[in-house]
Amino acid sequence: MTGGLTLEGVRNGILHDVDCRIERGAFVTLIGPSGAGKSTLLKAIAGLVRHAGQILWGGAAIERAAPHERAIGYVPQDLCLFPHRSVAGNLLLALERQRLDPAARQARIAKLLEQLRIGHLAKRRPTRISGGEKQRVALARALIGAPSLLLLDEPFSSLDDQTRRHLQGEVKRLHDEFGLTTLMVTHDLDEAFALGDEVLAMHEGRLKAAARPASLEDVRGDHGGCGLVLPGKRLPTVSPAVPLPSQKESHMPDLSDADLNRLVAQDAPYGDLTTQALQIGGKAGRMSFAARDKMVLCGSEEAARMIRCAGGEIASALPSGSKIAAGTVFLSAVGPAAALHKAWKVSQTLVEYASGIATRANRIVEAARAEAPEIVVACTRKNFPGTKEISIKAVMAGGAGIHRLGLSETILVFPEHRVFLGDDMAGWMTALKRRAPEKKIVVESDDLDEAEALAKAGADVIQLEKLEPEAVAEMMRRVASLTPRPVVAMAGGVNEANAARYAATGCDVLVTSAPYFGRPSDVKVTIERG
Structure with a gap:
């Protein structure tokens, strides 16, 4: 089938000449401040509010059709499940206008509930299931009539983070599996840009294409999360595509x-x-x-x-x-x-x-920052040889930083270097800073007294190697009075099991190779x- 969703001059007391073309099969997200008209637009498409202008779906005008004649699935923000009906009973109501025999209706309901992994809830009432399960029931009710267009009004707004992320994947899976065209309202910019093939922004009843902001903070301040927008009334056609990546x-x-x-x-x-x-x-x-x-x-x-x-x-x-x-x-x-x-x-x-x-x-990052929110977790160059590029990307995807990319861009003086130097720490430290004045000097030691001496000799960063948390805390006390105080990093053996203990010492950086293994x-x- 060809022909997607076309809106031409749709308007009422809230909407102002909304024009839009969405290709069949696209997943489009709609952002904007509260009161901008997002929910009203969905209701207009679904046939639930009066409006002027034309709405075409699949090439046919539907603005005068009754809601049940539009082949549209709609999940309102408040879900509107009937509390006195079971889960299966809510779906059965949605099938009343379809000419199916009772056995066929029950078979369709059972199949869809299993697809949404809530078959075991068929006999329960909405008051006896969780928020995430209610969302799935509402989705099932919207899909039971085999629609080709799905409208979702903030379907995840009241859910905890874990349930929301899970259902985001479920909705995307259903969109693909059922061959749907989906228009979803959300206030979450990360969600909008992660899920949407295209993101539209609504402001004061007018619809525009949302451009990816340089920073999420650019669109959160006074605009209520409506997004940066491109000028112009007419919108480009929205076609199925790989969703834009998240800001991170x-x-x-x-x-x-x-x-x-x-x-x-x-x-x-x-x-x-x-x-x-x-x-x-x-x-x-x-x-x-x-x-x-x-x-x-x-x-x-x-x-x-x-x-x-x-x-x-x-x-x-x-x-x-x-x-x-x-x-x-x-x-x-x-x-x-x-x-x-x-x-x-x-x-x-x-x-x-x-x-x-x-x-x-x-x-590791989450364990450490639960104890010290500002601490830095940095991963070493100890990735498997030949995998540096993907290893660096993976570390950053996990929220950690990079300790050093290789030997060429950082100065880290190991004990294995110092065996070739004399005992005059201040002397070789001064010479090193003169030769590389733009670089920070990092030195590693597994001995507290030696580490303190290196700090007093002028090291910018003291990297402690395989010491217990108590020793790291002692080091922090020893360098506290130095001006400037060196950065203290803990390296060697840091993992998710002990990251919080090391973070509690007050050190600045946790250096780890654990993610690679x-x-x-x-x-x-x-x-x-x-």
């Missing part, structure tokens, strides 16, 4: 095309023999990547580019740095079987290893006929 991804490095091509070539230097021999390479297929466990995602952009390079197309993707729950579909693609199979394992493996590093880095994340890849 903007500072992360990406692997080069040459690196990715080399990885694919290592796995399939002369093509995929199995696919060739089976003669299935030209058959249409679809592929999805889902997290088996909670994880911090990394490498999804690289996986998407590998799939594209092999000949596939990306339907949806979540960005590196996303914290996702078990079951979340974070990448989906379509294309010929040859393309999907060629990129399958190498992209899956890259994401698993990168996400494993990101996830463990994030656990964490268990890879477990990713499920599903390939189906297209």
Whole structure:
């Protein structure tokens, strides 16, 4: 089917000549301050408020059609579940106008509830289920009539972070699985840019295309989160695309095309023999990547580019740095079987290893900052040789920093260097600063007295090696009166189990290699006929 959603001059007391074109299959998010008209626009499309102007869906004008005649699924902000009806009973009401025999109705309800993983709640009433479960019931009720257009009004606003992240992935999965066109209202900018193929901004009843801000703070102040907007009344056509990455991804490095091509070539230097021999390479297929466990995602952009390079197309993707729950579909693609199979394992493996590093880095960061919110967690250069680029990206996706990229850009004096120097610490320290006046001088020691002497000799950073937290706290007391006080970093053996104890010492930096040796994340890849 062709033809998406077109709004032409839609207006009422709140909306002012809203014009928009959304291609079939797109996932569009709508942001803006409270009272801007976002919910009113959804209600106008659903046929729930009076308005002037034209609304076309699939090429047909629907503005005069009754709500139940519009083939639209709608989830209002307050859900509007009937408390005196069971979960299955709420869905049954939505099927009343469809000419189905009772057995077919029950079968459809049971199937959809299972797809949303709430089949066990069929006989319960909404008052006896959790907030996240209520959201799923409302989604099920919106989908039970097999709509092609789905309208969501702040579906995650009242949920805790973990449930919200999980349901974000569920909605994206349903959008892909049911072939929907989705328009979702949200106040969360991260959510809008992570989920939306395109983001629209509404302000005082007028709709414009939202441009990605340089910083989320640019749009949060006085504008109530309506986003930066591009001038002009007419909106460009919104087509399905890979969602824009979240703000946290903007500072992360990406692997080069040459690196990715080399990885694919290592796995399939002369093509995929199995696919060739089976003669299935030209058959249409679809592929999805889902997290088996909670994880911090990394490498999804690289996986998407590998799939594209092999000949596939990306339907949806979540960005590196996303914290996702078990079951979340974070990448989906379509294309010929040859393309999907060629990129399958190498992209899956890259994401698993990168996400494993990101996830463990994030656990260490969260453990440390629970005790000391301003502490810095920095990862060493002890990544497996040849994996520096993806390792750095993974560490940053997990919220940690980089201790040093290599030998060429930082000065870190180890005991192994000092065996070639004399006992005059102040002498060689002064000479070193004269030769590299623009650099900070970092020195490492596993002895408190020696570390104190190095600090007094002028070291900018004292890096303590494999000392207990009590010793680190003692070091902080010893250098407290020095002017300027050196930065104190703790290195060697720092992990998620002890990060909080080290953070409690008052030191400035935790240096760790632990993320590189964490268990890879477990990713499920599903390939189906297209």
